Amino acid sequence: MxxxxxxxxxxxxxxxxxxxxxxxxxxxIENGDPAADPILKGLYPRxxxxxxxxxxxxxxVGKSSLINALVGLLRxxxxxxxxxAVDPSSPFSGGSVLGDRIRFDRRADDTGVYFRSMAxxxxxxxxxxxxxxxxxxxxxxxxxxxxxxTVGSGQVDVxxxxxxxxxxxxxxxxxxxxxxxxxxxLFEISDVFCVNKSDLPGADLAKRxxxxxxxxxxxxxxxxxLIVGTSTVEPNGLDELWNAVEAHERFLDASGERRAGERxxxxxxxxxxxxxxxxxxxTERLENDAEMRRxxxxxxxxxxxxxxxxxLLMTAExxxx
Amino acid sequence: MPSTRPAxxxxxxxxxxxxxxxxxxxxxxxxxxxALRDAGFEVIYAGLRQTPEEIVRAALEExxxxxxxxxxxxxxxxxxxxxxxxxxxxxxxxxxxxxxxxIPDEDARRLRKAGIRAIFGPGSTLxxxxxxxxxxxxASS
Numbered sequence: 001m002x003x004x005x006x007x008x009x010x011x012x013x014x015x016x017x018x019x020x021x022x023x024x025x026x027x028x029i030e031n032g033d034p035a036a037d038p039i040l041k042g043l044y045p046r047x048x049x050x051x052x053x054x055x056x057x058x059x060x061v062g063k064s065s066l067i068n069a070l071v072g073l074l075r076x077x078x079x080x081x082x083x084x085a086v087d088p089s090s091p092f093s094g095g096s097v098l099g100d101r102i103r104f105d106r107r108a109d110d111t112g113v114y115f116r117s118m119a120x121x122x123x124x125x126x127x128x129x130x131x132x133x134x135x136x137x138x139x140x141x142x143x144x145x146x147x148x149x150t151v152g153s154g155q156v157d158v159x160x161x162x163x164x165x166x167x168x169x170x171x172x173x174x175x176x177x178x179x180x181x182x183x184x185x186l187f188e189i190s191d192v193f194c195v196n197k198s199d200l201p202g203a204d205l206a207k208r209x210x211x212x213x214x215x216x217x218x219x220x221x222x223x224x225x226l227i228v229g230t231s232t233v234e235p236n237g238l239d240e241l242w243n244a245v246e247a248h249e250r251f252l253d254a255s256g257e258r259r260a261g262e263r264x265x266x267x268x269x270x271x272x273x274x275x276x277x278x279x280x281x282x283t284e285r286l287e288n289d290a291e292m293r294r295x296x297x298x299x300x301x302x303x304x305x306x307x308x309x310x311x312l313l314m315t316a317e318x319x320x321x
Numbered sequence: 322m323p324s325t326r327p328a329x330x331x332x333x334x335x336x337x338x339x340x341x342x343x344x345x346x347x348x349x350x351x352x353x354x355x356a357l358r359d360a361g362f363e364v365i366y367a368g369l370r371q372t373p374e375e376i377v378r379a380a381l382e383e384x385x386x387x388x389x390x391x392x393x394x395x396x397x398x399x400x401x402x403x404x405x406x407x408x409x410x411x412x413x414x415x416x417x418x419x420x421x422x423x424i425p426d427e428d429a430r431r432l433r434k435a436g437i438r439a440i441f442g443p444g445s446t447l448x449x450x451x452x453x454x455x456x457x458x459x460a461s462s
Contacts, residue, residue, distance in 0.1 A: 019381060019382060020381050020384075020411070020412075020413075023381060023382055023383065023384035024384055026384065027335070027384045030332070031332040032332075089333075089363075090358060090359070090361075092359075093358065093359050093360065093361045094333055094361045095333065095357065095358035095359060095360060095361040095362050095363065095364070096333070096358060096362075096363045096364065097354055097355065097358045097364045097366055098363060098364060098365045098366065099366045099368075101365060101366070101367050101368070101379060101383075102366060102367065102368035102369075106372070106375055108372060108374040108375045108378050109374070114382060115379075115382055116382060116383060117365050117383055119333065119363045121333075
């Protein structure tokens with residue numbers, strides 16, 4: 001009998017703290033392996049919605065070092081932590097050098113920490129297609145906190161918002177003047193601004209520009225992003241950074257934003273899953289189905305336009321053809 | 322009904338590149354990491370001064386298909402067998418390990434016997450290393 005509490009052996013192993021089973025399941029998610037399906041389905045009811053903290057910002061601002069320092073602080077406080085660090089895949093070879101692990105201190109015998117490097121595999125937005133479900137798996141595996149590091153982000157890389165409960169935008173002094181902070185994108189998704197490398201000159205100016213930004217646009221009752229200066233060489237500001245994260249997490253609960261945000265993210269996820277699946281199926285049919293190939297031939301021959309072809313496909317799909 | 326499963330997709334090979342022991346010479350490891358990247362591998366670059374315990378832990382957490390060790394310190398006869406033993410102990414003895422560095426022929430023979438699957442000394446070409454890595458990963462999957 002397969003009741004709601006039943007888990008497959010792989011899912012059971014993950015809940016029981018088997019890190020190898022966890023690592024393999026993440027690989028299965030990344031590879032689109034059907035083996036991930038029963039694991040994710042079985043574990044979803046066991047997720048608790050633990051805080052997922054996103055670290056984003058341009059390359060070289062110190063995201064990895066900052067995460068490493070925070071993990072040290074969190075372990076001292078007895079919290080278990082999983083880290084997912086995403087680096088870019090090559091658009092040419094598909095290969096990748098995942099180098100975030102070198103910033104990570106040696107914790108060979110600490111079972112309260114898990115670190116996983118992940119390639120973006122062609123996904124835009126700063127994370128990979130597997131990052132969201134991986135974070136969920138880490139929740140089910142029992143970690144108190146999940147930290148996600150994005151690829152070095154540009155101004156439009158805001159996908160972390162679909163994964164993280166708190167997003168930290170990490171910056172450094174002298175990245176640009178205050179007009180940069182007015183631009184749309186990255187600066188809009190921040191719950192906490194972290195000016196890292198604050199041991200360098202210019203940190204106060206950067207914080208002041210951010211404070212101006214924050215003072216401009218916050219409606220009452222909404223969250224006003226906090227601004228924290230940190231340095232991992234001194235080290236400095238790490239407690240303050242974590243306090244800012246916790247303050248935001250408390251705000252999410254007190255304001256009802258946590259549930260609203262989760263609802264929005266889950267809706268996006270479901271739509272995305274359907275879109276992926278329908279897209280894959282249609283692509284397959286356009287390649288393999290004789291009728292579909294004729295349709296494509298007509299578009300190539302200019303006797304049908306792409307929009308009309310799409311409508312025909314949608315109609316056929318609804319009829320369950 | 323058309324099949325709802327995508328055709329079997331090829332996915333990148335995940336390889337851990339690490340330098341065990343007290344040895345600061347990482348140029349070779351970086352060049353190999355870059356060559357593997359350009360051949361489509363996902364290279365988890367663990368970097369310098371790793372203990373065998375750290376290397377094995379990283380390999381398990383990252384669920385890699387193979388491990389490449391680079392060493393120029395001369396401690397290969399101590400460190401490599403330790404990595405192999407720890408892998409076996411973690412029920413991961415099937416993960417192939419290859420190595421590069423300054424390793425005398427006699428040692429190389431003994432290390433191959435101990436389970437290091439391929440050893441690349443000075444003068445090895447990147448093509449050789451990449452194609453061997455591909456073969457090793459394919460054979461173990």
